[in-house]
Amino acid sequence: MSDIPEWLIKRPELGLTKSDLSAFETFYSDAVARGDGGTITYTYHQPVWKFLSYIGENYPLLFHGTGKPDIDEFVPRQSNDSQEFGNQRAVYAASDPLWATYFAVVNRDGPVRSLVNTCIRFVSDEVDPDPHYFFSINEDAFDADTWRSGTLYLLPRDGFEQQGNGRAGGYETELQQWRSFDPVKPLAKMMIRPEDFPFLEHVRGHDVGKVSVRARKNPKEFPWLD
16 A cells, blocks of 8 residues: 655644633634624634634635735636646635645745645545645745735635545545635635744745646646656
8 A cells, every 4th residue: 555645744733722622612703603704813822723724624614815915705717727627717715724824825926936735635544634735836936035924715615616536645635625616705814924834844846847847748746746
């Protein structure tokens, strides 16, 4: 049986106490459940990624990260992706908030012009069910402007469809990408700083030309590593 690919990063353990769970439920009830698109002011001592991971696993939410702080409604737009599912005119979101946080903090208005990334959960009982990730940007983008503060939008899951399952290391995987062909109003939003993304030091760099050639030759050989 194949091993989990070495390029995948496992999410750290949440390690939450009863007090943490109570606080997270209060934040959810006060800022998300009302669904008015308001801003979540997070003041708890646990890292924000733990709060987001908790509500993402316990409520029917999706997440969309961007540098734009004032979106009242998401409308379908043509995407650019090597996979057919992700290359449609649609609204795209992730069921994993940390994956979406990556898009909130990576500076696509600056030096970052190429992204290679994924988030999966293994279906097999033999593999840790926590999410696993891969993040890479064009290798010449690592400078002072690589990261920015952004906004994470929390969306209702109703009306979205999930991408079909895939495989990694010989195991079946559940892909965390979703799409809607209809406009979507956010339930809430949260301001996100680069330090809220727990994988900054794990983001790789890639040669855009090499990756483009390899992706065209075989789109299924993600992530097209050297």
